Amino acid sequence: MPIHFNNAGAGLMPEAVTQAMTGYLAEEARGGAYEAEQRHADTLEHGVYETLGRALDAPADDIALFDSATRAWSSVVSHLPFTSGDRVWVTPYEYAGNLILWTELRRRFGLTIEVVPLVADGDLDLEWMSAHIGDDVAFVAVPHVPSGCGIVTPVEEIGKILAPWRCFYGIDACQSVGQLPVSVASIGCDLLTGAGRKFLRGPRGTGFAAIGPRLRAQVSLPFHDLHIADMVADDDYEVNTSSARRFEYAERGSAGVMGLDAAVRHHLARTDGGPGPLRDAVRAAIEELPGTRLVDPGSRHAAIVTFTHDRVSPERIRAELRARGVNVWIAQGSHTPLYMRTAGVEFAVRVSPHYYNSLADVETFADALRDVLR
Ligand SMILES: Cc1ncc(COP(=O)(O)O)c(C=O)c1O
Known part of the structure; x- marks a missing residue:
C-alpha cells in the first residue's frame, strides 16, 4: 500500500x-x-x-x-x-x-x-x-x-x-x-x-x-x-x-x-486531533531540503503543503515519489488562478496528509524526497 x-x-x-x-x-x-x-x-x-x-x-x-x-x-x-x-x-x-x-x-x-x-x-x-x-x-x-x-x-x-x-x-x-x-x-x-x-x-x-x-x-x-x-x-x-x-x-x-x-x-466518531502535526512535519521536511520553495501564504495552515523546486519539475517529483511508494499530487496554478498567477506558480507539488497517516509515513516521504532531489 x-x-x-x-x-x-x-x-x-x-x-x-x-x-x-x-x-x-x-x-x-x-x-x-x-x-x-x-x-x-x-x-x-x-x-x-x-x-x-x-x-x-x-x-x-x-x-x-x-x-x-x-x-x-x-x-x-x-x-x-x-x-x-x-x-x-x-x-x-x-x-x-x-x-x-x-x-x-x-x-x-x-x-x-x-x-x-x-x-x-x-x-x-x-x-x-x-x-x-x-x-x-x-x-x-x-x-x-x-x-x-x-x-x-x-x-x-x-x-x-x-x-x-x-x-x-x-x-x-x-x-x-x-x-x-x-x-x-x-x-x-x-x-x-x-x-x-x-x-x-x-x-x-x-x-x-x-x-x-x-x-x-x-x-x-x-x-x-x-x-x-x-x-x-x-x-x-x-x-x-x-x-x-x-x-x-x-x-x-x-x-x-x-x-x-x-x-x-x-x-x-473520530477522536483524533486532526492532521495538524503531520502537516507541520511534512512542511519541516520539505523546508530543510535545498532548492525547495513553499507556496505557503497566511498565518493559519491546513494539511495541504505545496512546494516547487528550483531544478526538478513537480511532475517529475510526483512520478519519482510514486515510484517510491508515496502518493502526492500536482497543484495547478490555473485552478487557483488569482493567487497563483501573482505568486508565479504554474505547477507545484501538493502534499496533503490526513489523521490516518503517521509520523513514520512522513519520515518515509522525507527520505524519498531527499533521494529524488539529490
Ligand atoms: C477549493 C475547492 N473548491 C471546489 C472544488 C471542486 O470540487 P468538485 O471537483 O467536487 O466539483 C475543489 C476540488 O478540488 C476544491 O479544491
Whole structure:
C-alpha cells in the first residue's frame, strides 16, 4: 500500500464506507434497485441529511446532496436574484470553477466582481472588508481552504463583519470538511458546499451543500423535480417542501449516498486531533531540503503543503515519489488562478496528509524526497 498524501485530491475510504457501498450494490444487483432504496429509505431520505447536518452544524432541512462540490455551488449560486450593479466579493484564493461561474454571472447580470486584497503575509485584509462592505455587496465568496495551498481563511471573523449587511455569504468548504472543525452556525454563512471524496473520505461523485433559509427564500428555481413537487392539476404543480432538497434532482447513485452517509458517521466518531502535526512535519521536511520553495501564504495552515523546486519539475517529483511508494499530487496554478498567477506558480507539488497517516509515513516521504532531489 502506498503512503497516501493526496487527501486534498481524494482521501482513502475507510472500510465502513466501502462496505456500505458494496453491500448496497449487492442488494441492488440481487434484489432490485428500487427495492433496496425502499429498504434503506431511513438513511437515504433522512439519515444522511441528519448526519451531514450534525457534521456541518446546520439543520438537516438545510442540507442538499449533489454529485460534486461544483454542482452544489453552481446549483445555488447560478439561481441567486442578482441585479445589475450588484457587487460580488471573491478572494484571490477562489477556485477556478467558481470563478468561471462568477464570470458568467457578471456577463449575465452586469455584476461588479471585486477581489478582496491580501495583507503582506497572504492573509485576507479584514480591515479592507470592514471598511468597504455596503448594501450593494450582494454575495461574498470565501474558500475555507483553497485547492492549491494550505491557508485557512478566517471564515468566522468574516461572518461577523458581514452579519449586519444584506449580502449572502458563501463558503467553499471542499478542502476543509473532514480536516478542520466546520460550523455553519458559527460561521454565519448562507451557503456552504463540499465534496465527499476529500478529507471526509467518502466516495467520488458525491457533493453537498448547506443552504440557509434566508437564501432559500430568495431563490426562485426554474425547475423542481418530482420528488419535491406534485402536479396538482393538469397545468399546475406545487412544491411540497421548503427544505434545501428543492435544489436536488430525484435520481442519484444511491450506493454513493450510502457511502457518503457512512463516511460522515465515521468522521463524527473520530477522536483524533486532526492532521495538524503531520502537516507541520511534512512542511519541516520539505523546508530543510535545498532548492525547495513553499507556496505557503497566511498565518493559519491546513494539511495541504505545496512546494516547487528550483531544478526538478513537480511532475517529475510526483512520478519519482510514486515510484517510491508515496502518493502526492500536482497543484495547478490555473485552478487557483488569482493567487497563483501573482505568486508565479504554474505547477507545484501538493502534499496533503490526513489523521490516518503517521509520523513514520512522513519520515518515509522525507527520505524519498531527499533521494529524488539529490
Ligand atoms: C477549493 C475547492 N473548491 C471546489 C472544488 C471542486 O470540487 P468538485 O471537483 O467536487 O466539483 C475543489 C476540488 O478540488 C476544491 O479544491
